[in-house]
Amino acid sequence: MSTKEKQDQLVEILRSWQHVENKSVAQAADIIDRSPNPVIRMIMEIIQRDSAFHFRVEQFIIDSIEKQAVTLTPDDLAQVWGAIEAHIEAERRTGELVAGAEKALAGTRNVVQHFLISYLAHDEKKHDQLLEDLGSIKRGMYKSA
Numbered sequence: 001m002s003t004k005e006k007q008d009q010l011v012e013i014l015r016s017w018q019h020v021e022n023k024s025v026a027q028a029a030d031i032i033d034r035s036p037n038p039v040i041r042m043i044m045e046i047i048q049r050d051s052a053f054h055f056r057v058e059q060f061i062i063d064s065i066e067k068q069a070v071t072l073t074p075d076d077l078a079q080v081w082g083a084i085e086a087h088i089e090a091e092r093r094t095g096e097l098v099a100g101a102e103k104a105l106a107g108t109r110n111v112v113q114h115f116l117i118s119y120l121a122h123d124e125k126k127h128d129q130l131l132e133d134l135g136s137i138k139r140g141m142y143k144s145a
């Protein structure tokens with residue numbers, strides 16, 4: 001397959017993906033309407049926001065193919081790396097807080113607290129991973145397939 005064909009295929013996949021995001025937003029809204037439970041409502045709101053943002057990211061990739069190519073170079077990152085490092089430090093602190101919260105919850109049976117701390121822990125890890133990947137790009141060592 002040519003590069004052009006592969007890029008066309010990627011756009012097609014991303015458009016299907018956006019349909020799923022839209023559906024997910026609507027389904028979450030429906031669940032929010034049906035449930036008075038604040039935990040369920042909050043989780044559905046999180047999913048709604050994430051899906052809406054995923055839609056934007058998918059559109060960004062589509063635009064980078066159809067409208068204007070986008071680059072991210074080690075220089076782009078070097079320019080703001082001091083500030084990014086401060087942010088990495090803040091994320092490290094949340095890691096400690098997550099560990100503290102998990103320790104404080106150990107042996108307790110509050111399902112809601114366990115569930116929500118687990119959500120936060122995963123989300124903070126996700127941020128770590130994003131920043132780690134930016135670090136690899138900065139070092140020119142990012143693995144591209």
Ligand SMILES: [Fe+2]
Nearest residue numbers: 021050051054
């Ligand atoms: Fe998504």
